[in-house]
Amino acid sequence: MLTADAEASAAAAPFPAAPPLPTYRTAPPPPLDLHYEVRRGEATGAARLSWRFDADGRYVLEMSGAGAGTAGGALTPHWTSRGTLDADGVAPERFAVSRRGRERHAANFRRDVGIVSFAGPSRTWPLAAGAQDRLSWMVQLAAVLSANPELASEGAQISMMVAGAHGDAGVWTFIVAGPLEPVQGPGGEPVPAWPLTRESGQTHDPQVQVWLAPSLHHLPVRLKLALPRSGESTEMRLRALQAP
Secondary structure, three states: OOOHHHHHHOOOOOOOOOOOOOOOOOOOOOOEEEEEEEEEOOEEEEEEEEEEEOOOOEEEEEEEEEOEOOOOOEOOOEEEEEEEEEOOEEEEEEEEEEEOOEEEEEEEEEOOOOEEEEOOOOOOEEOOOOOEEOOOHHHHHHHHHHHOHHHOOOOOEEEEEEEOOOOOEEEEEEEEOOOOEEEEOHHHOEEEEEEEEEOOOOOOOOEEEEEEEHHHOOEEEEEEEEOOOOOOEEEEEEEEEEOO
């Protein structure tokens, strides 16, 4: 993912109060561990994405990594998203960023009062239906495409509110950028994947390219995040996928 400085300065485009954002049918993937190779510039590392949920519909999604950037910091942060699965799919309750074993920043999705609040920044955002955090959007996007095959076509769009842990929130609209294309997957074998893009109108808000493989529950087989102003980018490639 992006560096701590980039995350702290991220300020997503405000989402509109009206019309409301769309909601979708969803089919979340089964519990899985996904292992990625991570590259930022000349630095390389690894990341593990762990997805779990129980019979009561409560989930835990965790990203942890190994490898260091040029400044000695972790190449991938430790992110944790916790919440439930509801009628709109993945429903985060708390998204936290930890470093060196300590929670540093967090976003709270307070459905009882309809806002997103933060541990630190005093600002709040209205909580839109289907809202996601900077980690859970990956699983939600997979769940939407799995349940809505008509959206897996060139030019189709999927929109959702996405909130970070530093007081930022905005609308992320993903556009299917082309037909299925082969992308190197687990074991080095090519797998067909839908290419989706998310453009950004803000200098500190990431542009996203993601390739979702239907044979892997539409989970990301490749992901690239880039900041328009600095040119900083992080790329993740799936190297292994395992059931827990």
